[in-house]
Amino acid sequence: MIIIGAGIGGLLAGALLQEKYIIKIFEKGIIGGRFRNLPYKGFQLSTGAFHALPHGSTGFTAEILNKTRTPYKIVDGDPWGTFLVDGKEHRFKNLYSFLSYMGRFKISKVLFEMRFTKGNETPVGEYLNDNLKNETVNKVVRAFCGFGMSIDPNDIPTRSFFPIVRNLYKYGGPGTIVGGCSAVTNNLAKGKNIIKKKIKEIVIENNEVKGVIDSEDNFYEDNIIVSDIGIKETVKIAGKKYFSSDYLKKIDNLREAEGIKINIATKESILDHNGILITCDTERVEGLNQVTNVDPSLAPKGYHLVMTHQTLRSNNIKKEIDRGLEDVEKIFGDKEYEILLVQTFRNGFPVNKAANGHDFEQKTPIKGLYLVGDSAKKETMEVDGISKGILELYETLASSI
Numbered sequence: 001m002i003i004i005g006a007g008i009g010g011l012l013a014g015a016l017l018q019e020k021y022i023i024k025i026f027e028k029g030i031i032g033g034r035f036r037n038l039p040y041k042g043f044q045l046s047t048g049a050f051h052a053l054p055h056g057s058t059g060f061t062a063e064i065l066n067k068t069r070t071p072y073k074i075v076d077g078d079p080w081g082t083f084l085v086d087g088k089e090h091r092f093k094n095l096y097s098f099l100s101y102m103g104r105f106k107i108s109k110v111l112f113e114m115r116f117t118k119g120n121e122t123p124v125g126e127y128l129n130d131n132l133k134n135e136t137v138n139k140v141v142r143a144f145c146g147f148g149m150s151i152d153p154n155d156i157p158t159r160s161f162f163p164i165v166r167n168l169y170k171y172g173g174p175g176t177i178v179g180g181c182s183a184v185t186n187n188l189a190k191g192k193n194i195i196k197k198k199i200k201e202i203v204i205e206n207n208e209v210k211g212v213i214d215s216e217d218n219f220y221e222d223n224i225i226v227s228d229i230g231i232k233e234t235v236k237i238a239g240k241k242y243f244s245s246d247y248l249k250k251i252d253n254l255r256e257a258e259g260i261k262i263n264i265a266t267k268e269s270i271l272d273h274n275g276i277l278i279t280c281d282t283e284r285v286e287g288l289n290q291v292t293n294v295d296p297s298l299a300p301k302g303y304h305l306v307m308t309h310q311t312l313r314s315n316n317i318k319k320e321i322d323r324g325l326e327d328v329e330k331i332f333g334d335k336e337y338e339i340l341l342v343q344t345f346r347n348g349f350p351v352n353k354a355a356n357g358h359d360f361e362q363k364t365p366i367k368g369l370y371l372v373g374d375s376a377k378k379e380t381m382e383v384d385g386i387s388k389g390i391l392e393l394y395e396t397l398a399s400s401i
Helices: 007-017 060-067 091-100 103-117 124-131 136-147 158-171 181-189 231-238 244-251 317-332 380-401
Strands: 001-006 024-026 035-042 043-046 073-074 081-085 086-093 175-177 197-204 210-216 219-221 225-227 259-266 276-279 287-290 305-312 338-345 369-371
Touching: 001 007, 001 035, 001 210, 001 259, 007 024, 007 060, 007 181, 007 380, 043 231, 043 259, 060 380, 073 305, 081 091, 081 136, 086 276, 086 369, 091 136, 124 136, 124 158, 136 276, 136 287, 136 305, 158 175, 175 181, 197 231, 219 244, 231 244, 231 369, 259 317, 276 338, 305 317, 369 380
Parallel strands: 001 024, 001 225, 081 276, 225 369
Antiparallel strands: 035 043, 073 175, 081 086, 197 210, 210 219, 259 305, 259 338, 276 287, 287 305
16 A cells, blocks of 8 residues: 555554555655644744644544554643633533523524534534524634634534534543654654655556656556545646546635644743633634643743634735734733744645545545545544544455455
């Protein structure tokens, strides 16, 4: 089996599938991709993810790590999160206090539907307005969707959002990785056959994969290829002529998830727990975490590392960053802090190469060609959505052996 890309998706797939296949992983750049540490001024920032897993030690990524005996340590959030409304921090169970008696009845009905029905194409924002009409709930959900998925509630259908809610009930909320993202990807990379070359072509004959050609024109034969480079790049190097017009149209209309992360140094703690804070009073920033509450080694002694996230809501990047910085000033109040680095995720380096609700299936129209990674997530957010897709691919391939 050939895996193209050694990001978190390619590494997890390689670790899980190597028990049944001889694996070659090709990576043109840095191993770990958007899931590794970024050393900066003595801090361990991250290239993408927030040094965390959406479902902590009980989610789909942890399941793969356990199955493959990959060392890791995750500290689950306790609580997994709080939300900030009108300057006050609340547990999520306190959301009921913002509702009338009738509103509590309605939200119980909404939560029941989210847990036990499939949903449809109705956007979540529209669904909530039709069923609740509560501004506080709208703010919380908007911030949650932005922080967790870099998407607005009006841009994600209920068929994609309802499974996320179900998985939150089943697997819980986020957990922080001790050592940061690289602690996972470095261990996944150990012992793997990783070839530091770019793949320029996927060779296809009679609608079946035959192998790949690298940038030096070397041919590697194989009848199973797993791509972790995103659907757009995969189709580009495979050749658009092998895909139907409908499939190509879906790719052309693909919505990526774009966002901005602000990395902040502070000597004063901004958060008194190890979960996330969903911010509902802000213009842009939708949430933050303080990973040094779990692992102080991610910052120099005496400092905390705080990371905020916001969905990119316009193409005016300076304006979006300035709005985010204004929100940071509002959140921190009179506490002293320093902006370390502002990261923008877009144009080939997005938060996700397919926003939730826009993901492709693992199996492509070409026999033997499969997708993993953040354009082929399943049923939940970020890395755990990637891992859920990999687990499903494992079952698909196992049944064909």
